[in-house]
Amino acid sequence: MANPNAKGVKRLINACFFSVAGFKATWTHEEAFRQEVVLFVVTTPLAIWLGETTIERLLLIGSIVLVMLVELLNSAVEAVVDRVGLEHHELSGRAKDIGSAAVMMSLVWAAVTWALILF
Numbered sequence: 152m153a154n155p156n157a158k159g160v161k162r163l164i165n166a167c168f169f170s171v172a173g174f175k176a177t178w179t180h181e182e183a184f185r186q187e188v189v190l191f192v193v194t195t196p197l198a199i200w201l202g203e204t205t206i207e208r209l210l211l212i213g214s215i216v217l218v219m220l221v222e223l224l225n226s227a228v229e230a231v232v233d234r235v236g237l238e239h240h241e242l243s244g245r246a247k248d249i250g251s252a253a254v255m256m257s258l259v260w261a262a263v264t265w266a267l268i269l270f
Contacts, residue, residue: 173223177222177223177226180226181226183222183254184222184223184226187215187218187219187222188219190215190218191219194211194212194215194265195212198211198215201268201269202268210264210268211265211268214260214264214265217260217261218257218258218261221253221257222254224250225251225254228246228247228249229247229250232247
């Protein structure tokens, strides 16, 4: 739980620890995130090698980073929905489906980015 009295640099340090905890939790509980990290590790050297300009390299790498960012947000939504209740509810299903759609959209964006730059 965040310390509401923390200010300035102390608040920033606390935020870094919370962020690391979030990465650890996502790595532990979300297989899709682990797969996307592997994708990032594989594609980053390829992007550096295949991109002809700094902008192309940034777009290639950034498109994969976007996928991981959206996955983090989707995982947060899923965790909150599951915290509320595991029984089926239309709104819970809708929230999870929308999060999944966002991840898919980011993956399509990454694929299109790679295709347009490389081909």
